Amino acid sequence: MPVKILKRNVGSDMGSVIGQRAGKEPGIRPEKCIEWLDLHPEGSVLYISFGSQNTISETQMMELAKGLEESKKPFIWVIRPPIGFDLTCEFRTEWLPLGFEDRIGKQGLIVHNWAPQLEILCHRSTGAFLTHCGWNSVMESLSQGVPLIGWPLAAEQGYNAKMLVEEMGVCLVLARGMHGMIEKEEVRSVIEVVLDKSEDGKGESMRKKATELGEMIRASVEINKGSSYKAMDDFMSTILAQTIY
Secondary structure, three states: OOHHHHHOOEOHHHOOOOEOOOOOOOOOOHHHHHHHHHOOOOOOEEEEEOOOOOOOOHHHHHHHHHHHHHHOOOEEEEEOOOOOOOOOOOOOHHHOOOOHHHHHOOOEEEEEOOOOHHHHHHOOOEEEEEEOOOHHHHHHHHHOOOOEEEOOOOOOHHHHHHHHHHHHOOEEEOOOOOOOOOOHHHHHHHHHHHHOOOOOOHHHHHHHHHHHHHHHHHHHOOOOOOHHHHHHHHHHHHHHHHHHO
16 A cells, blocks of 8 residues: 555654654754653653744743743753744853753753654653644644643744634643743743643643544554545555556
């Protein structure tokens, strides 16, 4: 079957949804991330990444850092230079609160450049994902039952966030855009809500819905059975047939 060709490059831990990255230089050894995650309780860690092509302003970065520190919640932050700087340039400590990296100690893991996102989202300790709501990131997160904190920055990301909040109930929006105002108190409050495990809390409700969606996503790509698998197989068969004739 044509789709089997595609399946060879799909990560098995994802329930066969998204292929593993290739050709990216990691800012940290994947093993170090996993070892760090292993030290934390299930569903307790916030993962933060705005994708490879997006970033936020210096002011936003400063407030995000302050809110993370005040939340006392463990986190992994894939951090890049703020708006106005080349995303590939060396990161400057002045873009974060004075002494931030020293103070967070075991609370946070700062990653420069790129992190093994798939492995992080698959880990039992990861409880939420602060994301720009790019569709690839959304699918990776939901396929693992991880709820989202949205910060749409450009293009269709705002529409994605709206759907995730209003139709799916798996996301809480923290901010919008690259220049919008944000306060550390908002950051802390949203993190606390989403990572809260109270049975009747919003965070737990989001987690349950994300888990249900994850099961649906994995089922849809099951070999020879899933609806997405069959649709892609039919599509590839049609393309190949037209090419032959």
